[in-house]
Amino acid sequence: MSSYIEQLFSVEGKVAIVTGAAAGMGEAIAIGLGKAGAKVAVADRDEEGGAATAKAINDAGGTATFYAIDLVDTDRIQEVVKEVAEEYGQIDTLVNAAGVTFPLKDTDSLEDRLANYDLTMSIDLRAAYALTISCREHMKKAGGGSVINLTSINSIVGFPGNPGYVAAKGGMRMMSKGLAMDLTGDNIRVNNIAPGYIKTAMTAGSQADPEMYNSRLRHMIVQRWGEPEDMVGATIYLASSASSYVTGQDIFVDGGWTAKGLT
Template sequence: MSDILSLFSLQGKVAVVAGASRGIGHAIANGLVDAGARVVGFGRSDAAADARFDYRRCDVCAPAAVAGLFDDVEAEFGAIDVYLHVAGITLPSQGGMQSSETFNATLASNLSSAYDCCANAGRRMAARGQGSIITVTSIGSLMAFPNNPAYVAAKGGLRMMSKALALDLGPSQVRVNCLVPGYVQTAMTAASHADPVLHEQRAGHTMLGRWGQPEDLVGAAIFLASPASKYVTGTDLIVDGGWTAKGL
């Protein structure tokens, strides 16, 4: 049994998590610590008080700052073994079309910045001949959401970008996979979670009859980060309570 469990160990590994101040990214960063990793999380705001990892303020939309952060982590820890991109925003319209400004801001935060971060990680991992990159997309990368074409476009683009990076980085033994959450109770979904009608609708779409919690993503993230998934790349691991598989 100990040999099997060691497949999921991240002992001695260094992980960087973007969007680790709260929500899914925060839960995953703490979970990677529990799996043995040394974790550096970053984001634009201060981290929650229960963070058990090294946290740094850095805007994913600031390329020079991002490159500097990766340089600093590599200098301090020697290598980066795992990179998780969880950062993102959602700016749904209140009816009607989203403005061009909103559309472009969403793509910049959710897609362009993801490429910049993944490229920074990927180049370093490729030079060492190993590594795991995990992008957190959404079931919105698989289906349409109302009043939010920018979010769906960005997450769909992130999904396909991840597959393209998996192809390009595969010869260097760097794996790239998507972690695909359904509706998870976070600050980003607070409004719909608090709305009794939307709350029940979202829960009813799942096979499990409930919303996800950030901690529900931790096990899947550890799997994709660890040697247990060493032959898994270019794929989607859907953690949505059965939403996308549910029929009538």
């Protein structure tokens, strides 16, 4: 029985690039994939955190390499994909977990608003697109692949104070559906994992403020905030052949946030 499950959900030997893998959900996903036997390219601009994630995987008997990358740099994106393919001989899985959010001060300055919007779009949306296209040939050569994009509950519901972030996540949600159609001919599947409120640096402000912490908690059916490790199961499912007929979909790992009606 267990070997059947192990085979169905196996990521053993797969080569996975995980962006944002120095911290938070990207880190947990990279370590989870590494523990499950994948070879992990840990990609992040945070050199100390990224090296620590790769070390944690290697120390646990897995295989990982850190690649320093700033995702606003398209040349570096192409370079890293090439370096990973050279080092590991193939690319099977891409997890776009890096993300930024810059809550806006209330401002009518178009210049400030557009600077915020452009940077968010560049890191949260454009880089995932560039990486996917850069990985395509390598995934095709490997017989297929899986692209997993970390969106958000904000991909389907609005939040105040940061329309660029909401637009980036909504855009990513739909980009995955478009790419699922474009890439299926190469046996590449593209899906989204949409986290709810997860305990990472990104949500440090609302974790620290008891009123905000509890107001978010009230939206959840599962009565706790998410942990970064809560994303690992959905990632392994989407990276493995257990999901071979699943593409263009959203998996909401949100403690039921988007399902909750009246309390």
